[in-house]
Amino acid sequence: MTLPRIAVDAMGGDDGVRVMVEGAALARREHDTFKFLLVGDQARIEAALETHPNMRGASEILHCEDVVGGDEKPSRALRRARTTSMGLAVDAVKRGEAGAAVSAGNTGALMAMSKLALRTMPGLDRPALAALLPTLGEDDVIMLDLGANRDCDARNLVQFAIMGAAYSRIVTGRERPRVRLLNIGTEETKGTEDIQEAANRLRASTGLAMDFEGFVEADKINRGQCDVVVCDGFSGNIALKAIEGAARFVTDLLKQAFSSSIRSKVGFLVSRPATELLKHHLDPNNHNGAVFLGLNGVVVKSHGSANAKGVANAVKVAARLLEDDIVNRIAHDLGEVSDMGFAANGAAK
Amino acid sequence: MTLPRIAVDAMGGDDGVRVMVEGAALARREHDTFKFLLVGDQARIEAALETHPNMRGASEILHCEDVVGGDEKPSRALRRARTTSMGLAVDAVKRGEAGAAVSAGNTGALMAMSKLALRTMPGLDRPALAALLPTLGEDDVIMLDLGANRDCDARNLVQFAIMGAAYSRIVTGRERPRVRLLNIGTEETKGTEDIQEAANRLRASTGLAMDFEGFVEADKINRGQCDVVVCDGFSGNIALKAIEGAARFVTDLLKQAFSSSIRSKVGFLVSRPATELLKHHLDPNNHNGAVFLGLNGVVVKSHGSANAKGVANAVKVAARLLEDDIVNRIAHDLGEVSDMGFAANGAAK
Known part of the structure; x- marks a missing residue:
C-alpha cells in the first residue's frame, strides 16, 4: 500500500517553519516513502527546505499567508478555516489531497477546525x-x-x-x-x-x-x-x-x-x-503527537514547544495511524457495540 | 503557652503501634514539651513505649480494643466511634482532653468521625x-x-x-x-x-x-x-x-x-x-501530615505507609497548628468576609 501524503501545518508551533520542516525531513530519513503537503508561507518553506535535500520530490507546498494565533479563540479561528495554514492542512484531508494532518498550533482551534471539516464519525x-x-x-x-x-x-x-x-x-x-x-x-x-x-x-x-x-x-x-x-x-x-x-x-x-x-x-x-x-x-x-480520535480522518497535534525530533514523532504517529487504518478500525468497533446502547443513536441514557 | 497534648490513634496505619509510638517519640526528641494521649491496645502500646524512655511521663494511654479497618466504609466505622482507637482519639479533642488528633487510619472514616464529633465551623x-x-x-x-x-x-x-x-x-x-x-x-x-x-x-x-x-x-x-x-x-x-x-x-x-x-x-x-x-x-x-481544615478542632491524617519520621512530621504539623491557633484564625478570616456573600449563611448562590 502506498501511504497517502501527510499535510503539515508549517506555520504552527513556537518555532514555526524551520522546526516543522526539519521534523518532516527527520521522519523521512527513517521512512523514505513519506510524502508531504507543506502548508504555509511558500518563501519561508522553500528557504527551510534548502537544507533538507531528502525532502525534494517528496513534498509539495500549499501557499497561504494567514496563521492561527496561539491564544486565538477557536470560534474566531474557525472563521478563517479557508485561509489559514491550519485550516488548509485539515481541509486537504477532507478533500482527499492528504491522508492525515499534523499541526503544532492552537489545540482548541485545531479541534474545532477538524470537527467542522472532517465531522465526527457516525455512531459517535x-x-x-x-x-x-x-x-x-x-x-x-x-x-x-x-x-x-x-x-x-x-x-x-x-x-x-x-x-x-x-x-x-x-x-x-x-x-x-x-x-x-x-x-x-x-x-x-x-x-x-x-x-x-x-x-x-x-x-x-x-x-x-x-x-x-x-x-x-x-x-x-x-x-x-x-x-x-x-x-x-x-x-x-x-x-x-x-x-x-x-x-x-x-x-x-x-x-x-x-x-x-x-x-x-x-x-x-x-x-x-x-x-x-x-x-x-x-x-x-x-x-510527541496527540491524536484526535473519532473523526473521519487522522489529525495529530504536535506540542507547541516540540523540537524537530518531536515533530518527526508526531509525523510518524500520523503515518502509523494511516497505515493501520485507525478510522475504519474504530468505525468497526463502534459498529460491533451499536446494539448495546453504547453508540450515539442507542436507547440508553 | 503550654501546648495541649496530642491524641495519637496508635492502631491506624500499615505498621500500627510500633511506628506510631516511634513517630511520637521522634517528634518529642525535637520538642520536649510535646505530650501525648496514646489511644489503642494498652499492652501493645506499653511494649512499644519500652524502647522510648523520653516518652515516659509525657504520655498517657487510653485503652481500647476496636480498630477501624483500612477498607471499611466510613458509614460503618462511624457506628463504632465510641469504641475504636480512631473514634476515641477524635473524641478526646472534642472533650478537651487533647488539643489535636493524629491518625494514620482510613481517611474517609477519619473525616466522617471528625465531622461528627467536632462539627464544621460556623459560617463554613x-x-x-x-x-x-x-x-x-x-x-x-x-x-x-x-x-x-x-x-x-x-x-x-x-x-x-x-x-x-x-x-x-x-x-x-x-x-x-x-x-x-x-x-x-x-x-x-x-x-x-x-x-x-x-x-x-x-x-x-x-x-x-x-x-x-x-x-x-x-x-x-x-x-x-x-x-x-x-x-x-x-x-x-x-x-x-x-x-x-x-x-x-x-x-x-x-x-x-x-x-x-x-x-x-x-x-x-x-x-x-x-x-x-x-x-x-x-x-x-x-x-507527611494532611490536615482537615474547617472543623472545630485540629485533626491530622498521617499517610498509612508513613514511617516513624513521617509520623513525627504529622505530629509536628498538629503541634504547629495548635500553637498558631489555626481554628480561630480561620474563624476570624471567615468572619471578615461573612458580609460578602462568601459564608454559609450569606445571600449569594
Whole structure:
C-alpha cells in the first residue's frame, strides 16, 4: 500500500517553519516513502527546505499567508478555516489531497477546525484527544480524553474506551488491551455517577475487544499495568499536566543536586550514560503527537514547544495511524457495540 | 503557652503501634514539651513505649480494643466511634482532653468521625483536606481539597481559598499568601462555571488576607510561584496522586539507569550526596501530615505507609497548628468576609 501524503501545518508551533520542516525531513530519513503537503508561507518553506535535500520530490507546498494565533479563540479561528495554514492542512484531508494532518498550533482551534471539516464519525457522540505516555513497562499507555471535552457522560467515556482500545491495539499489538477508568479510588463506590455507570456498562459488555479492569488511580498511570486510561477532558488535562510538571520538578531537583558540589559534578559525568538514558525516557519529544480520535480522518497535534525530533514523532504517529487504518478500525468497533446502547443513536441514557 | 497534648490513634496505619509510638517519640526528641494521649491496645502500646524512655511521663494511654479497618466504609466505622482507637482519639479533642488528633487510619472514616464529633465551623459549608507539597521555591505549597469533597461549588472553593490562605500564613509567614485556582488553562474563559464564579468572587473581594492571582495549571503546582492551590476534591486527588506517581516513576527510572552498568554504579556512588539530597527532598515522609481544615478542632491524617519520621512530621504539623491557633484564625478570616456573600449563611448562590 502506498501511504497517502501527510499535510503539515508549517506555520504552527513556537518555532514555526524551520522546526516543522526539519521534523518532516527527520521522519523521512527513517521512512523514505513519506510524502508531504507543506502548508504555509511558500518563501519561508522553500528557504527551510534548502537544507533538507531528502525532502525534494517528496513534498509539495500549499501557499497561504494567514496563521492561527496561539491564544486565538477557536470560534474566531474557525472563521478563517479557508485561509489559514491550519485550516488548509485539515481541509486537504477532507478533500482527499492528504491522508492525515499534523499541526503544532492552537489545540482548541485545531479541534474545532477538524470537527467542522472532517465531522465526527457516525455512531459517535464526541471525538477525544489521546496521547501516549511512557511507563515502567514495555509499552506506552494511552490516555484520553486530554481536554477536548470538559464534561463527559457515561456514554462518552465508554466510547472513549472503545477508541482508546483500537489505538492501543495498533501501538501495543495486544488483541485485548487492558482498559481502566481514571478515578479517585479503586472501590466500586468511588467517583461520579457517570464514572460508575461507564464502569458498569464496560463490565457488563462482552462484545468489546478489550479487557476492562476497573478503576485506576492517578499514581498508577505510569506503572505499566494498563494500556488505556479513560477519563473526562478536565481530569485528563489535570493528570497529564501534573505528571509533566512532576517529572520536570524531579529532573530540575536532580540538576540542582548534581551541580551542588564538585563531587556531585564528577559523579554526574561518570554516570552520564545513566542520566542520558533517563533524559531520553522522559523527553516529551519522544512521546510527541496527540491524536484526535473519532473523526473521519487522522489529525495529530504536535506540542507547541516540540523540537524537530518531536515533530518527526508526531509525523510518524500520523503515518502509523494511516497505515493501520485507525478510522475504519474504530468505525468497526463502534459498529460491533451499536446494539448495546453504547453508540450515539442507542436507547440508553 | 503550654501546648495541649496530642491524641495519637496508635492502631491506624500499615505498621500500627510500633511506628506510631516511634513517630511520637521522634517528634518529642525535637520538642520536649510535646505530650501525648496514646489511644489503642494498652499492652501493645506499653511494649512499644519500652524502647522510648523520653516518652515516659509525657504520655498517657487510653485503652481500647476496636480498630477501624483500612477498607471499611466510613458509614460503618462511624457506628463504632465510641469504641475504636480512631473514634476515641477524635473524641478526646472534642472533650478537651487533647488539643489535636493524629491518625494514620482510613481517611474517609477519619473525616466522617471528625465531622461528627467536632462539627464544621460556623459560617463554613464544608471542611477540606489540605496538604503541603514540595516546590522548587523556598516554601511548600498548600493544596486543598484533596478528596474530602468530590463535587464543589463556587462558594466551597472560595471558602477553601480562605482556609488555605490561613494555613499558608502559618507555614510561610507571608501576610498575603498567593492563591490560585487549579484549572485546565489560565485564560478567564477556561474551566467549569463554578471555577469561573469562584475566580470572579475572589478577584472582586478586597477584604481577603491573600493575593488571588487567577488560575494555575497542574504542571505549575510545584514551581514555587504560588502558596495555595485550590480545587475540588476530585481534581485535587487526581493531581496529588499524579504528582506522587510521576515522582516515583522518575526515581524508579533513575534507579534502573544507575544500576544499568558498572560505570553507572560507580557514578551513583560518587554522586551519592546529590542523590541523597534528591531522595530527602522527594521523600513523602518529609511532607507527611494532611490536615482537615474547617472543623472545630485540629485533626491530622498521617499517610498509612508513613514511617516513624513521617509520623513525627504529622505530629509536628498538629503541634504547629495548635500553637498558631489555626481554628480561630480561620474563624476570624471567615468572619471578615461573612458580609460578602462568601459564608454559609450569606445571600449569594
